Amino acid sequence: MSATREVKFSEAELRRQASDRSVRDLRDPRHPGLYLRFWSTRDRGTWHLVRGKRWVPIARWPDLSVAAVLEVLPALRQRLMRDPATAPVASGMDTVGRLLDWYGDRMSRDRSLSAKRKAGARSAIARHLKPRLHYLTMVDVCADSLDKLLMWPCQAEVSLSYLRQMFALLLTAFRQALQLGLIDRNPMAGMRFSDFTKAKILPKAARLRDVQLPEVIQKLVQAFDAAPGDAMLALMMLAHGTRIGETRRARWSDISLAAAEWFIPAAHTKTRTEHRLPLTAQLRALLVRYRAIQQAHGYDGAYLFPSRRGQPLSEAQASAVFTRLGKGAWTSHDLRKVSRTTWTDLGIDGHIGEMLLNHSLGKIASTYIHTQAMQQRRAALEKWHAWLDGIGFSAIHGLKEALSEISRNRMQPANGAASSNLTEFVISEDSKA
Template identity: 40%
Template structure:
């Protein structure tokens, strides 16, 4: 390989088929490389590449047009490409060895500010409930994400068989999660009621699909379609990730322990911390979600799920409410009669 373009294209051909990486990562990296890196660096010879040339042809021009985080991601991608090429002996040496984003940028990388905050909840919840009541197929996704703080790609991969009514749990298989570990979310009485109403509203062809969020033909809703739905529901005011951030910050507001909050949104806690997780973690998660959904009920969530749950029952973890038709081991039994 003699040019940067050859190295990058070879690397892209490898990651496009790498199932260990998330589809969103593969898609965004391929787009970034093809739109910004290859047009600027395609013909640059590997033997001539150094930090000065990289800055002149890629980093500085990108800084004029794009955010620092986008530039950082581009450098991470090209760095991975050269390290892999060197590791496989496809290039003699890596001219970017030791090069980092901090060689070119000394400012502080601030997280993208959230478009939703806790003060928006009193208006947000009734809006989402209204969308759900008018069209459950449009309203279910944002409500489920606000209720659980799940990532949109993980949520859209949910199958009815992942939901157990007997155990009152929703299991996200490790193949579906960003962290590549199984994630279990307790189901509160409110969510069981919401699932029953949603399933009852599904058209017959989609009712037979295995997916929680099917489209015509029975396939799962694509992530791009999910983002489009969020833009439609929000009027482009917020994103699916804003719902996740809002749920996480709200857990702290109602007194949920930091570690439990991190577990609920499936953040990686590190191998040392995870070694000491105890067997009562699921009950702690259940209590946290019951308290969170009780808070949502105060803002109108109950108008969507239609289940009456007393606050004392929630706090004692003793609420057991079966939505109509809820019998059997999975939500496949929530069919219409």
């Protein structure tokens, strides 16, 4: 089987010729140099561009249809003239737009990714990557084309940190497609973000400093009376340095006053690892007070921060809380940042601080450190909460009042029984929750 047959390229004609095993190669006089060579299975083939005696594979059929290969043929001829060693066009992904469609769909069905990350990728693809790169053919993807169509125009419109995220998404899409055999080469291989700009990505300036915390605490004291849910969300984040997504979805079943621990499931964390935070005496007293307020208002449900529909606050609803509290001066993330900064000023070990924030410790640390350091974490939070007490936190959690009440009960026991300490006090409340 070595015959080459002249035909007029069309999908129907290719499938008819595929049934004739006496034919190996097809060519169309209207498109000199373009050949289709059938595989032995006859249901697939490889498009070639023949230059002299050299057969350059450019794509696979039927992954790349007749119409698709003819569409990219002029650009491919020019590319091969500039660089004779150019690798082939990729399967059916003849344009970056098709690659992004595939990768976007793949991400949307990846259960290991958070809803927030999926939404971010979907937005980046729809608003920036596809509008600029949709019709860019695979053979024309290079540093120059990406710089002209994407990197340089976008740096004038979005932050460099966001542009770097888009670059990383595009690079990952190419890598994944290559690993799965969907493309025959990665045109972005070896590219770095620094190839396109030497500007440094600076961290966002802190909008909240420790010297401002006394004023913030006083506002939260007032807010706790008027809107206890709003104030409690901010206080939980400030007291533990947690993320807004971790905090807004907290359940009462994740809070153990008896064990003095707040458990955050892996599904709720950015690092996808479960997180355990010690609860200080101040926080246990605060949780008891807050639960009593919820119950007094008729709520005895599962969440610390419920929405009107009985589910936890949504991302938008939680963000609105900090719009009300911060009034544009600070955000939820500023609470996390000021907590971490002040921990350093208080002399709290940096490694313990990172563990409290549930940051990834890196491969080496994760390999050699197999402890949650709960005692060290508890000591760090006790030091932090004592510092917060000094600027007004005690007026919210009411720990001294609770201890005073326990002391009076101890002096005047009812029926010969008395609460002996705060732990018994909070456990009794916990049992009602």
